[in-house]
Amino acid sequence: MNSQNRQAGFTAVVTLALLIVVVITGFAGYYVLRSDHNSNGVVSQGTRSAQSSSTTNSAKPVAKSAYGIETYSAADVTSSTDQKAIIKSVLAYCKAQSPQLDSTAVVAVSKGVFSDKNSFAISGGFAKIIAGCANVADLPSDGATRFLLRSTNGRWSVLSAGQAEPNCSEVDAIKIPKVILFNCYDEKAQTDRAPII
Secondary structure (H helix, E strand, O other), X not given: OXXXXXXXXXXXXHHHHHHHHHHHHHHHHHHHHHHHHHHOOOOOHHHHHHHHHHHHHHOOOOEEOOOOOEEEEHHHHOOOXXXXXXXXXXXXXXXXXXXXXXXXXXXXXXXXXXXXOOOEEEEOOEEEEEEEEEEHHHOOOOOOEEEEEEEEOOEEEEEEEEOOOOEHHHHHHHOOXXXXXXXXXXXXXXEEEOOOO
């Protein structure tokens, strides 16, 4: 009997040790797989935000409002080729629409614009950014505009700029995704609704 009790105790210890080894191996495998997945060009949202915030943190504000709100030149806080091309297109559009803009004109944005999905998004060849255009001497400016852009053959161009919702017939015709534009104005129903796409 005594030998049998020692045998049963030994089996429990071995089983517990094997269970611990399996759990540790499972966690290690998950960690390696996750690390490998992120290093193969798939960037997680947390990594993307960290990259964007590190770019933003090194930028200096071009103006500060009486309420302490800092305004940045969008060119100083961009972190991707698309963002840079979008800012360049918005600035060219603003200069064409506003002759008072001079060589100091900037696309003015809030600090975290590129990490805020309500202020900036790119999807399906379309983009939006909430920004303002002003000469540096005129900052801080009072308002911001929603710019809708489209990429054609790798070149971004402004489709519309303003605060009013665009007409749904136009939005649906060119298939602007909901991630870019949450609402459009349905002329027939005379109310706002989400785009079809």
